[in-house]
Amino acid sequence: MMDAVLQSATRLALEKFPRKSDKFIQYGTAGFRTKGVDLPHVIYRMGILAVLRSKVKKATIGVMITASHNPEADNGVKLIDPMGEMLEALWEDIATRLANVPDADLAGMLSSLIEEEKIDMGQSASVSFARDTRPSSVPLAQALQAGIEVMQGMFQDYGLLTTPQLHYMVRCKNSAGEYGKPTEEGYYEKLTSAFLKLHAQVTHTGRYSGSLHLDAANGVGAMKIREVEKYIEKALTISLYNDGSHGKLNDKCGADYVKTGQCAPNGLPVKAGVKCASFDGDADRIVYFYVDDDGSFHLLDGDRMATLVAGFFQGLIQSTGLDLKIGLVQTAYANGSSTNYITQQLKVPVACVPTGVKHLHHKAQDFDVGVYFEANGHGTVLFSDRAMEKVEGAVVNTGLPSERRAAADKLKTVIDLINQTVGDAISDMLLVETVLNSQGWGIQDWKMCYTDLPNRQSKVTVKDRTVIQTTDAERKTTSPPGLQEAIDKLVAVFNQGRSFVRPSGTEDIVRVYAEADTQVNADKLAYEVSLLVYQLAGGIGEEPKLIS
């Protein structure tokens, strides 16, 4: 029986989803990601793998087809584990092995996997999947479905969803409705009823403006925002740009473009002082920005959201009187000023972890209230079971002073506003708006919390980027010999200088980050450190140049 299934899986692979090139492909931080045309066999195989994973976990597994902020011709695939979290690391390796095995060896590899992982093939399997708006996502979803069907798995095709919406669905399905209803309406109702309740509680709006200009990167977020609007009516007025009606996906727009280019996106008319935001292509990242009267551009990125949200929760927890441990998780790319502001002014402990959402998410689970954001705008807040119990207990504890109970009720409502499975641009937008509204802040007030240290990121191409090895959450190198000592010497010369280098997990390059007291110095430090990397780590091609 099992052999027959595996033989059919191989036959279908050879007939309809053959592996056309033997180019190696790896399941990385962002799952598999490459040109859409190179993916059918990979995605077919991920359908097979999702069924096996579902049998192992005895739960619904998610599969999202998207390449996020990449150009339209790219595509990708990510698996989602039962609680809506990223796929376990061990299975990332299995996914890589499965994606690269020759077609003829597929049945053999699957059969050893089933044996190694002791998979009970009699166990039923269920997979939920969705896709973004790329044209290639449609045939790729069909390849995925074929992989699920050949393994006799059950499935639900959600069609077009944002990545975080699918994470939410998976968690709902596996928590017997406790986390919410696994439908799009269920998602909108949960988030927006919390938003409207909190909105109604604010009596003094101060300088807050309930109007937002939103760049949806011509991606799937645009159509989902149209749905959100139906629920929130006038509590937030959204002017939607780059809604996919004419422009190209992620083309000179979207959160990644705005963050890396430090400029406003095309397709969105910028007016001085107006609050604006950008989603990325699959709406799991958001950044805010505005332009001054003098035309200067101000970015409010993941670091800013982290500080805004951590400050808000810190205050709210204090008002509840509950003993809840709050913490914030950042990576080395967080601006030094944000770290100082959080530790010194807000007095919230900060943990630093290696780059990649899974590291941040994991660390945030150490706290009762764990806030995490990557500087690029991906982040969320996690609440421990202990926190949930305490907050729910306080809401119904009639022995508590009414202000404390009210604060607990507010905290409980804010928890409903947050997608705890993964960073979610829609949920983060509603959260940021709620916090700004409750503080009576305009976007300029938010910006005034602290001043970013000038910084510069650059890339160096080397023969083999694995020669660079790092420690201390990627803030120091241990190899090649002498590099860290040389960086330390350089950094010491610059006022408020900080610099680190690490091999990228998504591109074949080494990233260099530098910050210092002035932009000129940050640029100079980045340049000099880039030269060191080029000289000591086997640079190829042109020598790094000073970028300013």
Ligand SMILES: CC(=O)N[C@H]1[C@@H](OP(=O)(O)O)O[C@H](CO)[C@@H](O)[C@@H]1O
């Ligand atoms: C400096 C930077 O922005 N790095 C990004 C980038 O990783 P690299 O390993 O640096 O290439 O892509 C990751 C996946 O999208 C994202 O999590 C991370 O923040």
Ligand SMILES: [Mg+2]
């Ligand atoms: Mg994304």
